[in-house]
Amino acid sequence: xxxxxxxxxxxxxxxxxxxxxxxxxxxxxxxxxxxxxxxxxxxxxxxxxxxxxxxxxxxxxxxxxxxxxxxxxxxxxxxxxxxxxxxxxxxxxxxxxxxxxxxxxxxxxxxxxxxxxxxxxxxxxxxxxxxxxxxxxxxxxxxxxxxxxxxxxxxxxxxxxxxxxxxxxxxxxxxxxxxxxxxxxxxxxxxxxxxxxxxxxxxxxxxxxxxxxxxxxxxxxxxxxxxxxxxxxxxxxxxxxxxxxxxxxxxxxxxxxxxxxxxxxxxxxxxxxxxxxxxxxxxxxxxxxxxxxx
Numbered sequence: 001x002x003x004x005x006x007x008x009x010x011x012x013x014x015x016x017x018x019x020x021x022x023x024x025x026x027x028x029x030x031x032x033x034x035x036x037x038x039x040x041x042x043x044x045x046x047x048x049x050x051x052x053x054x055x056x057x058x059x060x061x062x063x064x065x066x067x068x069x070x071x072x073x074x075x076x077x078x079x080x081x082x083x084x085x086x087x088x089x090x091x092x093x094x095x096x097x098x099x100x101x102x103x104x105x106x107x108x109x110x111x112x113x114x115x116x117x118x119x120x121x122x123x124x125x126x127x128x129x130x131x132x133x134x135x136x137x138x139x140x141x142x143x144x145x146x147x148x149x150x151x152x153x154x155x156x157x158x159x160x161x162x163x164x165x166x167x168x169x170x171x172x173x174x175x176x177x178x179x180x181x182x183x184x185x186x187x188x189x190x191x192x193x194x195x196x197x198x199x200x201x202x203x204x205x206x207x208x209x210x211x212x213x214x215x216x217x218x219x220x221x222x223x224x225x226x227x228x229x230x231x232x233x234x235x236x237x238x239x240x241x242x243x244x245x246x247x248x249x250x251x252x253x254x255x256x257x258x259x260x261x262x263x264x265x266x267x268x269x270x271x272x273x274x275x276x277x278x279x280x281x282x283x284x285x286x287x288x289x290x291x292x293x294x
Contacts, residue, residue, distance in 0.1 A: 072262025
């Protein structure tokens, strides 16, 4: 299973914050935004990951994340010269995907909730069986998102991009799982009126084949698209609240890697040392020394 993080775009909704920096490098409370989607793919057990970003921002991501070795993963990079739609990621990443099932997550999407690993594993199993999976979350303003229409058995009836009259309140989040045919299907797409290769169009191709499934993230689950000033602040406050009230750290890639057995205690402590005396580094030290956590 391969994974792609799409961290391109100009981030104009966050200007002037993103005038000289990718939004995915901005902080969400105590860590860079990119740590959150990276952690989601790692929770799914994916170790081969491609990060796609602009030519200007790729060097900064390389400096921050390196080759992924500190996380026990293999991290590659590719350029998206200009944003031409989410589905463009499968054209850029075709060689990396190599005909294998693939997950795609948008670089500004944050997920947090119980049983999430089970949702991810079910999506992987479906992808390996020739299906695509989209993740839905209830929102008050569905007209701002891609929207999925479901029947009583949670089967997908339709998917629409920012409809004027939404058929449901379930937004399609920025997390997608596809089978090994995804690159070939992406090549069938034509640019929309916005001049983009729409991910909704790709999902509709799978739906026509009867091969589009949905995972509905229910009550108690948090999904945030940190692409605006308001949502960025909301995400930071949410992470702060969870971490301070529950005593856990949300989306710590080194911790995930340690629990998965991808890195050992020595490697975890080496990473902790790089973070100095920061609360994040101190947390990694506690994880390494707490024999009940492993």
